[in-house]
Amino acid sequence: MGPVEIQEIRIAFALSPRELASALNVAPLTVARWEEGKSTPTGLQEEVLQALHSTALDAINRGNWEHTRHIRGLVMLGIGALIYYLLSKQTERPPDAVQTSLWDKG
Numbered sequence: 001m002g003p004v005e006i007q008e009i010r011i012a013f014a015l016s017p018r019e020l021a022s023a024l025n026v027a028p029l030t031v032a033r034w035e036e037g038k039s040t041p042t043g044l045q046e047e048v049l050q051a052l053h054s055t056a057l058d059a060i061n062r063g064n065w066e067h068t069r070h071i072r073g074l075v076m077l078g079i080g081a082l083i084y085y086l087l088s089k090q091t092e093r094p095p096d097a098v099q100t101s102l103w104d105k106g
Contacts, residue, residue: 001049003037009049012056013072023075024048 021028024045033039059067074085
């Protein structure tokens, strides 16, 4: 999980650095360092960010912006609700149908 992916997550879900930090139970400075490439997320935060990025790509591929608003609401509730949702709603997609970046129009 690199700086670009973290920025893409914040953009896709309309989150401020403070909101993302709060949801992941880290300091806003930690999110800033991740986005600047000065450090990288690890452990649970990395797993949640990867799931969020995958969810954002899926929503964009399907043109489902309502879904991103729904996820944003879960992020605002905190990490427990977010983890539950992401783990219970994982979807399988063929590798050739998955974007690797929010900016990749395929």
